[in-house]
Amino acid sequence: MNEILKDSILFGVSVSLLGYEAGRWMQKRYKKAIFNPLLISVVLVISFLLLFHIDYETYNNGAKYIGFLLTPATVCLAIPLYEQLELLKNNVCAVALGILSGVITSLTGVWILSRLFSFSHEEYVTLLPKSITTAIGIGISEEMGGIPTITVAVIVITGILGNVLAESICKLFRITEPVAKGLAIGTSAHAMGTSKAIEMGDIEGAMSSLAIASAGLVTVIFASIYANFI
Amino acid sequence: MKYLRQFCVIMLVTFLGEILYMLLPLPVPASIYGLVLMLAALCTKVIKPEQVKETAVFLIEIMPVMFIPASVGLIESWDSLQGILLPVAVTILVTTVLVFAVTGLVSQGVIRKSNRKSTKGGSDS
Numbered sequence: 376m377n378e379i380l381k382d383s384i385l386f387g388v389s390v391s392l393l394g395y396e397a398g399r400w401m402q403k404r405y406k407k408a409i410f411n412p413l414l415i416s417v418v419l420v421i422s423f424l425l426l427f428h429i430d431y432e433t434y435n436n437g438a439k440y441i442g443f444l445l446t447p448a449t450v451c452l453a454i455p456l457y458e459q460l461e462l463l464k465n466n467v468c469a470v471a472l473g474i475l476s477g478v479i480t481s482l483t484g485v486w487i488l489s490r491l492f493s494f495s496h497e498e499y500v501t502l503l504p505k506s507i508t509t510a511i512g513i514g515i516s517e518e519m520g521g522i523p524t525i526t527v528a529v530i531v532i533t534g535i536l537g538n539v540l541a542e543s544i545c546k547l548f549r550i551t552e553p554v555a556k557g558l559a560i561g562t563s564a565h566a567m568g569t570s571k572a573i574e575m576g577d578i579e580g581a582m583s584s585l586a587i588a589s590a591g592l593v594t595v596i597f598a599s600i601y602a603n604f605i
Numbered sequence: 606m607k608y609l610r611q612f613c614v615i616m617l618v619t620f621l622g623e624i625l626y627m628l629l630p631l632p633v634p635a636s637i638y639g640l641v642l643m644l645a646a647l648c649t650k651v652i653k654p655e656q657v658k659e660t661a662v663f664l665i666e667i668m669p670v671m672f673i674p675a676s677v678g679l680i681e682s683w684d685s686l687q688g689i690l691l692p693v694a695v696t697i698l699v700t701t702v703l704v705f706a707v708t709g710l711v712s713q714g715v716i717r718k719s720n721r722k723s724t725k726g727g728s729d730s
Contacts, residue, residue: 391673413669417676424680431681438674444664445671447619450639451661454654457647466716473712480707484700492692502696506704509675510634518632528682529697531675536701538669544702550709552716559709563701570669580665586708588637595632 380433387438394419411539413567449508449566452584455573459581466554473555474586477562478593481506482601489605497521499605503598505529508565511591519602530565537564538571553578561586611660614652618643 380386397419398412424434456463463470482503489499501521504512509530516526541560550556553576560568561583572583622639629638646652686693 391670395670395673413672416673420673420677421680431678434677435674441671442674446636446639447615448664448668448671449636450619450622450643451615451664453640453643453647454657454661457644469712469715472715473708476711477704477708481700481704484703485696488696488699498689505697510636511632514632524682525685527675528679528686529693531679532697533701535676536697537705544705548706548710550713552713554716555709555713558712559705562708563705567672573665588640591637
């Protein structure tokens with residue numbers, strides 16, 4: 376199988392898109408948070424690759440071109456943000472305090488749990504940037520002496536988790552303000568959560584987009600201090 | 606041709622973001638430079654929303670799909686994760702929920718407080 380597909384660009388692309396379509400179909404049919412299209416598609420694609428003994432490399436040979444669109448798509452998040460700029464101006468205090476407290480909670484949480492599980496410095500700093508966007512997270516992990524590939528894995532799991540749990544956590548903690556919902560999603564689950572926030576509404580999407588960039592940058596500053604703790 | 610023009614504008618801004626990333630010695634990725642540049646261009650009316658809107662909406666809509674390749678990459682890091690799987694899983698779950706709740710409740714608290722002060726502010730929820 377690997378031999379035939381190795382030079383195919385569209386194999387990885389098609390499998391990913393089909394997986395996502397299947398995920399959306401299941402979401403429509405069962406209407407449960409766990410039937411999250413992103414989660415379903417990842418599970419389906421991984422199962423497919425394992426079942427037919429196809430290497431990740433063979434898959435990613437084509438699939439990486441979908442990932443290539445991530446940078447321009449992130450740039451595009453400026454447009455919904457611009458459309459909600461009035462809202463941002465009216466809520467500067469809530470935005471700044473919300474994101475700041477979220478970042479501190481993330482770093483402190485990872486620190487305390489790393490102490491509890493007696494992680495090494497390497498493991499600790501690998502987990503430290505788990506809530507922020509991959510591109511910034513990899514940089515922090517590398518600089519502090521972490522393992523970048525595991526950092527990516529941890530960031531991805533965090534993102535999927537945030538995406539799947541977003542609505543339930545909002546309900547559980549009675550977070551009903553659209554601004555607060557968006558900030559919470561973007562700060563805890565970066566761009567992968569943001570795609571869920573966009574589904575929830577324009578305000579949620581814009582605030583979540585804002586939180587990706589802001590939380591990422593604030594984390595850069597604080598992570599360099601937290602890195603010395605273990 | 607509208608979409609092509611819009612795609613061109615988006616790609617140009619993204620490219621400028623990449624250049625900034627290469628020139629500046631900060632740990633900020635190209636996408637974030639691009640996002641800030643795009644926002645600045647929109648605010649200063651250098652770019653009008655209608656010059657990027659539909660294509661941007663399309664790219665944002667298909668964004669979840671763009672995360673699939675990196676997520677499937679989890680099978681590659683599986684071996685190195687296995688030894689510390691449980692503690693890592695607990696750390697991820699606990700901190701993600703905690704960060705979500707703290708961020709949401711703090712910002713919600715600030716919003717409600719200022720709403721109460723400015724009797725009937727224009728909140729829409």
